[in-house]
Amino acid sequence: MNIWILNHYAHPPDLPGGTRHYDLAQELVKRGHRVVIFASSFHHYLHREVRLQPAEVWRIEDVNGVKFVWIRTPSYQHNDRYRVQNMIAFAFHVWQLGRRLPKIAPEIKNPDVVIGSSPHLLTPLAAYAIARRYRVPFVMEVRDLWPQTIIDMGELSAQHLITKALQLLERFLYHRAERIITLLPWAHEYITACGVPRGKIVWIPNGVDLSRFASVADSHDSDEVFKVMYLGAHGQANALDVVLQAAQIVQNQGYSQIKFILIGDGPEKPKLKKLATELELKNVEFRDPVPKDKIPEALQEANVFIFNLEKAEVFKYGVSSNKLFDYLAASKPVIFSVRSSNNPVEEAYCGLTVPPRDPQALAHAVMTLSQMPKEEREAMGRRGREYVEKYHAIPVLAEKLVRCIEDTR
Structure with missing residues (x-):
């Protein structure tokens, strides 16, 4: 055809x-x-x-x-x-x-x-x-x-x-x-x-094209820095101000080893950088977007991913985001913060779920995963990978x- x-x-x-x-x-x-x-x-x-x-x-x-x-x-x-x-x-x-x-x-x-x-x-x-x-x-x-x-x-x-x-x-x-x-x-x-x-x-x-992940070497968890990553659009729907507010809570709680990395671009990025400065965040790094074929390599640096969306009525019909399936393919746990009718993270038991627009709950999930034994996080990552292999x-x-x-x- x-x-x-x-x-x-x-x-x-x-x-x-x-x-x-x-x-x-x-x-x-x-x-x-x-x-x-x-x-x-x-x-x-x-x-x-x-x-x-x-x-x-x-x-x-x-x-x-x-x-x-x-x-x-x-x-x-x-x-x-x-x-x-x-x-x-x-x-x-x-x-x-x-x-x-x-x-x-x-x-x-x-x-x-x-x-x-x-x-x-x-x-x-x-x-x-x-x-x-x-x-x-x-x-x-x-x-x-x-x-x-x-x-x-x-x-x-x-x-x-x-x-x-x-x-x-x-x-x-x-x-x-x-x-x-x-x-x-x-x-x-x-x-x-x-x-x-x-x-x-x-x-x-x-x-997700799983072949892109085949040649990427897995990075091992570091005891020195625990990296929480978001990779995707920086738009209104992504509610990344909540991630920065969660980062402030983590910072104030004294978890100096936790670092937040936001990769991508979008209309909200200048505002987010300004907010990070206003909140005096020392644990947040903004990076430029990366080509799709470089995403698997970028994702391997993380210990945990955040999938975060605005609290909006439209998500009652579900979500199907490219970044979410890239996250799961990278075999790392995911924090899912969306009010939607479907929840692949919950279905696959490959991370934690928190309510949207709740920086306190998001921060708690990050701190929980940082304290979790490495073997448990690795098991979550494997279950996420198996899920995308089967369905996506x-x-x-x-x-x-x-x-x-x-x-x-």
Whole structure:
């Protein structure tokens, strides 16, 4: 099959960010399929052009057998109107290019199916238009429940005209899609409430390419420094101010051997650095984001990971975060601080769970794990690794994707 995937924020592993579609595409290529990923060449976290030369508007790049079509879009630095312009530009240009690409680039064949991935809804809309152009099935992938997530995070009112327009578009796309892929385990409850038949909805969560961890040497626990790591986006939803407040409690309790390491970038990072200074934290280190293929090496430095999200209603449909499965693949305990309908850490018995927005509970969990015998922490890490091998390895998820696509034909 010729499979086209439209994902505004798709990345190959040499860049920071999620590689869900690249990882799945690589597995599909191994099985004889041809996959083309359309993505913006402006990097959301690095805030710069990463793939195109100044004179280029678009370009095809082969990354280990997976074709990326990079599309130039306007730059932005914050979640403001310039980012909205970037979204609109990507959707328009990918639609313009997609409907004629096989004619001007013979190595790209007509699609047999077109997948449009959120979070924002303009990319699935462009995918729907392209699918209609080639008279092939349109599959919508829902990575975030927009606009509900925006409402729950307090960024837009439920009564705002933009919200109403997004809800109309959301329902339009749900009903036009042959299949709807959700990453969240209980998102079907939200989508069926929009009048969509349950049989159209398929759950394919995020996963991890375990081969990236195969050559990484495991670091042994140090008796001198106990490292608590967060690696991921520094956005509003990540509630990292709570981690800093927990670090202050740990510091005030005299646990000088515990160090917090925050790796990544995002709109909240300047505020977080300022807060760390105000709290006079000596036990927190901020680091730049790392490419996806360097994450396994970075994770091995930690003793414990924190998976932390804002206390928001939208997480009642579950969570499926790339970073969580990377954590589990690294065979280290995880502190899970989310109010969600699913809890992989609890299911796998591979860490501790604390309520969100509770720095005291988070600090207590960190101190508890630091005092726990090393053998117990290692056992937790092994159980987490076994869990992702069984349920979130890329070949397992690719098989689900193939079945989903075949059901549309």
